[in-house]
Amino acid sequence: MPQRLVITERSHEPRKRFAEELRCLRSERGLSLRELEREVGWDSSLFSKMESGGTLGGPEVVQALDQYYGSAPLLLTLWELAVGDPTQFKERYRRYMVLEAEALGLWQYSVSRPPGLLQTTEYAREALTAGGLRGHELDQQVDARIGRRRVLEGEDPPPFRVILSELVLRNSLRNTRAWREQLEFLVEASDRPNITLHVLPFGVGLHGLDSTDVMFLRLLDGRTVAYTENDVSGELIEETSKVHHLQRTYDAVRDLALSLAESRSFVLRMLEEVPCEPST
Known part of the structure; x- marks a missing residue:
């Protein structure tokens, strides 16, 4: 035997x-x-x-x-096998965060919310609360999200190009004061030399990123990777052909967006529409 x-x-x-x-x-x-x-x-x-x-x-x-x-x-x-395990979604996001912190250049399209890199503390708190976080975990995640803004700060920050769907600017917070602060922060960010902000207005028709947030990162080794996210999942994409396809789609969306000056004026108009809180 x-x-x-x-x-x-x-x-x-x-x-x-x-x-x-x-x-x-x-x-x-x-x-x-x-x-x-x-x-x-x-x-x-x-x-x-x-x-x-x-x-x-x-x-x-x-x-x-x-x-x-x-x-x-x-x-x-x-x-x-480990990467393919469906429980590893958070791991893929953590890997994206490491790459984001080291990126030489970043560009993003946002469907319904400001990019995490351009969110104020109160916006991040309300967004994460809507996602079900509470208590200490909520505080930790808010701190982590706001901490990501350091990527765009410092003496030599990387360039960041962002395209905001008009829905981002219409999808307001319940707290009027916090919403004003968020819009003001977007205006301030658009004035920074390393940040380029475009608005994609309603009425431009359907396009390839209608329901998908996407961020591109240019890395130290010359590669570009992408992170896509929708309502139910996120994916870090490193395969060159897939990244190039997404880049072409992003470029087509950028061609539909308003110019930098028009985009800044658009955000300012949205800010003017937010009612001021009564003085006390």
Whole structure:
């Protein structure tokens, strides 16, 4: 009778198994994280986060590790299983956030709400509350969203081009004061040299981004990635052909939008329509 195979105690959950294999392969080589950094070329902090399950990393670093360890295609297969797990939507968003913070240039189309990078504190709070967040988790998410604005600040901020559907400017908050502050912030942002703001008015007809928010990021390595989001899901897109298709669609929408001067005037008209709160 053939000997039964020994079942390992390693996790069957894709994300955990991926992290376990990374730790095991490095341990077998007797390498520190710093030594692995010197050998493979990526930062040791990234390897640490991947081995702890804090991030999955990208396909490039996983392929490099597979090649270095001589384990191909094990790590890339485990990575694909982990990324394909439907529970990993938040992980893909976290990876997008890392890329956003490092981007050399950003451009976005927004369907019904201002981009997270251009939201005021009160707008972010009402939007996240509408999404079901409460208490400490709500406070954390508001702080995180407002903290993202640092991407557009500093001595040499990246350029940011945004196209706002007119619906963004019509979909007001219940709190009149907070809505005025949001519109004022958009006007202020449009005056910054690194921010280009267009308005896409009603009446231009149907187009390829009618129901989809999309953000493009130009990265340090010259690549451009996209993040698309609708009412039920979001997706980080890195495949070159898909990104190029979205870029062409975005360019077509931009051609339909108002000029910069017309867009600024449009936002100011929306601001004038908001009733002023009575003085006390």
